[in-house]
Amino acid sequence: MDYDELYGRAEEKISESVDGDRFEIPDPETMQEGEKTIIKNFSKISGKLRRSEKHMMNFLRRELGVPGELDDSRAVFQGRLTDRKISEKIDQYVESFVLCPACSKADTKLVEEDKIKKMKCEACGTKQAVKQF
Numbered sequence: 818m819d820y821d822e823l824y825g826r827a828e829e830k831i832s833e834s835v836d837g838d839r840f841e842i843p844d845p846e847t848m849q850e851g852e853k854t855i856i857k858n859f860s861k862i863s864g865k866l867r868r869s870e871k872h873m874m875n876f877l878r879r880e881l882g883v884p885g886e887l888d889d890s891r892a893v894f895q896g897r898l899t900d901r902k903i904s905e906k907i908d909q910y911v912e913s914f915v916l917c918p919a920c921s922k923a924d925t926k927l928v929e930e931d932k933i934k935k936m937k938c939e940a941c942g943t944k945q946a947v948k949q950f
């Protein structure tokens with residue numbers, strides 16, 4: 818096996834694993850209804866993130882600074898919010914509560930220990946306290 822072949826294989830392997838591990842957040846599908854902003858695929862997003870709708874809702878309500886409530890699979894917020902703002906906050910949520918700070922994988926879950934919420938990574942075992950609210 819010459820160098821090129823070796824290198825080619827290694828590269829192939831890396832790009833494969835990057836693709837396989839890539840974590841995609843579904844784009845929020847939003848609509849305005851009067852003075853309300855609705856995320857139509859809210860439960861799909863929280864499902865993909867493997868987080869409870871309620872937890873995610875509490876975070877968004879606080880971060881967006883507007884009242885909001887769950888309505889079946891949708892999230893309904895008071896006020897007009899831009900897609901950009903919503904995506905930004907969802908990214909922030911993912912950063913704080915979904916992606917492992919050590920290995921950046923999304924194979925994590927929230928656990929509670931001594932009344933402190935922690936994110937536990939099932940890939941590398943890292944456990945870290947997350948923001949409480």
Ligand SMILES: [Zn+2]
Nearest residue numbers: 917920938941
């Ligand atoms: Zn990890």
